[in-house]
Every structure is written in C-alpha cells, then in structure tokens.
Amino acid sequence: MPKQQVPFIELKQYLPEGSFDDVLYYLQHYKVQLTVSRQRQTILGDYRHAHGGNNHRISVNGNLNKYSFLITLLHELAHLFTYERFGHRVQSHGREWKNEFGKILVQFLSKDLFPEDIALTLTRSLHNPAASSCSDIHLLRVLKKYDPVKEGYLLVEQLPTGSFFKIKGNRIFKKGEKIRKRFKCQEIATSKWYLFSGVYEVELISE
Numbered sequence: 001m002p003k004q005q006v007p008f009i010e011l012k013q014y015l016p017e018g019s020f021d022d023v024l025y026y027l028q029h030y031k032v033q034l035t036v037s038r039q040r041q042t043i044l045g046d047y048r049h050a051h052g053g054n055n056h057r058i059s060v061n062g063n064l065n066k067y068s069f070l071i072t073l074l075h076e077l078a079h080l081f082t083y084e085r086f087g088h089r090v091q092s093h094g095r096e097w098k099n100e101f102g103k104i105l106v107q108f109l110s111k112d113l114f115p116e117d118i119a120l121t122l123t124r125s126l127h128n129p130a131a132s133s134c135s136d137i138h139l140l141r142v143l144k145k146y147d148p149v150k151e152g153y154l155l156v157e158q159l160p161t162g163s164f165f166k167i168k169g170n171r172i173f174k175k176g177e178k179i180r181k182r183f184k185c186q187e188i189a190t191s192k193w194y195l196f197s198g199v200y201e202v203e204l205i206s207e
Helices: 008-014 020-029 066-086 095-109 116-125 137-144
Strands: 003-005 033-037 045-048 057-061 153-155 164-167 171-179 182-187 193-197 201-205
Touching: 008 020, 008 033, 020 066, 045 066, 057 066, 066 095, 066 137, 095 116, 116 137, 171 193
Parallel strands: 033 057
Antiparallel strands: 003 033, 045 057, 153 201, 164 171, 164 201, 171 182, 182 193
16 A cells, blocks of 8 residues: 555654644644655645545655654645635645745744754745745755665765766666756666756766
8 A cells, every 4th residue: 555544643753853742733633634655756745625524634755754754744734724714715835825834834943843954944935935845955955964874875966977877767867067956967778868956866876
C-alpha cells in the first residue's frame, strides 16, 4: 500500500520534539484522517476536504526529515483552515491560504522547534509563503542539510561543471552551465538538454 494511516501516538517519530501536542490538537479538533505516504516525486503532501461523510484527509511523505514533515503538515493544515473559511471560493495558494499558513507558522516558530537556520528562512518567507517547499529554493536548501547523509548523492549545484550524474530511471546527464536559476544539463542517451534546479538531488557517477 502506498499510504498508511498512522495512529496519532506513532506520529511523534515524524515530528520535531515539542510539536506533537499542538499538531495533535488540530488533527483531533478538525477530525483529520492523516496518512503517511511513500516518497512522491512531485508532491510532499496533499489535502482533501471533508465531503460525503468523509473526514478531512491529509497525507505527508514519510521519507521527509522531521522539520520538513512538520512544515509540510502545516502547509496542508493551512489548506484545511482556508477551506473551512472560504470553501472553493478562493485560489488554492492565494492570499487567503498564505494568510492562514503564515499564522500557523508564526505559532510554531514561537515555540523554538526549529534550528536557527530553518527558523530564519521561514521567518523571511512569512510575508509571501511559497506554494510548496519544493518551489522555495532557499528553504529547500536549508532543509536538505537535515536529511540523512546518502553516500554518493549531491545537489546539482554542488557538482563540478562537466561531471556526470544519474537520476531516477537510470538516466545519465552531464552538468553544463548555469542559466539564470537552473543548470543546463545534457542527457547522454538522447543528447537533449534539460534544466535542473540547483537543489535537485542526484547520484554522482564517474565517466
């Protein structure tokens, strides 16, 4: 099964110390069905509003480090709060959602749950939170520092120009020059060029 519903007491293992009680309050108060998913390439979490007798549903990728997991969960809770107030009348990541996400971030930031570098980056983003942690390059770069070390894996921006790397599907690329915020990389098998985010994690390989 790609997802599993997690008993609330087991949720502690996924969260930073000191955050469980506040998270539990929101999950119980809004009757949220929380599931922990395997790694998904395109999303870190997901929210589905209550309907047809079903409760609100939130899923979060279980491979995230504790700080990423909490931030993603708060992101999805902000969708819930927005839906409760506005229904479908507002944009998914519009002003209303940003306001709700900002408010809950301030609440959790006040509890000193995050390392200083993550807290500082989150504070700087409060006025205009990104639609996803994946799209906030500064936050993603800081959060990556707290991931488990994976031997042989680096961010694209850490690779020397001209080096070779591999991504999912055993596709091999050669790193090229930086074009604005992304790196131009050539796929060896097809000679086609692709743009990679600097904080995309890849496997370094020899020639």
